[in-house]
Amino acid sequence: MDFQSQKLYSPKYNKKRLNQEQVTLLERSFSANKKLEPELKLQLANQLGVPPRQVAIWYQNKRARWKTQSMELDCNTLQVKLENALSEKRRLEKDVKYLQEELRKAQETMFAMNNNQRANHHHHQQQQDQPLNYFVSCNSTGSSEEGGSSSFHEDHEVLQIDELYACLIGGDRSTRS
Numbered sequence: 322m323d324f325q326s327q328k329l330y331s332p333k334y335n336k337k338r339l340n341q342e343q344v345t346l347l348e349r350s351f352s353a354n355k356k357l358e359p360e361l362k363l364q365l366a367n368q369l370g371v372p373p374r375q376v377a378i379w380y381q382n383k384r385a386r387w388k389t390q391s392m393e394l395d396c397n398t399l400q401v402k403l404e405n406a407l408s409e410k411r412r413l414e415k416d417v418k419y420l421q422e423e424l425r426k427a428q429e430t431m432f433a434m435n436n437n438q439r440a441n442h443h444h445h446q447q448q449q450d451q452p453l454n455y456f457v458s459c460n461s462t463g464s465s466e467e468g469g470s471s472s473f474h475e476d477h478e479v480l481q482i483d484e485l486y487a488c489l490i491g492g493d494r495s496t497r498s
Contacts, residue, residue, distance in 0.1 A: 339379070343369045347376070351383050 339347070350365060357380040366373040
């Protein structure tokens with residue numbers, strides 16, 4: 322390059338601000354190609370009437386802004402996902418507390434029934450040879466919202482604690498084996 326050419330492309334002599342039309346063309350080009358290839362740089366410089374270096378610097382700055390915006394969007398998306406996960410965690414913790422309380426109540430009821438059964442058994446044993454048995458049974462006709470619930474019945478099978486728990490949370494013990 323001779324001195325005259327250097328003068329034309331030197332930022333000191335030809336630091337020209339891009340107009341809106343030139344920026345629009347560069348924006349369209351950037352949308353299609355995030356990376357500026359040498360032949361594209363020369364083509365754009367000729368179309369815009371600016372030095373190739375100015376096109377390269379514009380692309381470099383635009384790519385940096387684009388990456389920052391992209392990272393901000395990613396960060397915002399992650400923040401929303403985190404907030405949703407924390408909300409779900411709080412809801413599940415509340416559900417666990419509720420279920421633990423329901424289980425505690427069921428265990429107290431079973432304990433009371435067993436104590437009652439022993440007392441009744443001892444009392445009835447003295448009066449007759451046949452003991453009166455109370456057993457816990459799960460009514461799996463639906464959830465408590467639909468009218469179904471855990472209940473006590475005479476002459477049914479005794480449920481184990483894990484079966485009672487499954488009964489309380491809506492599980493169907495007949496599918497478990």
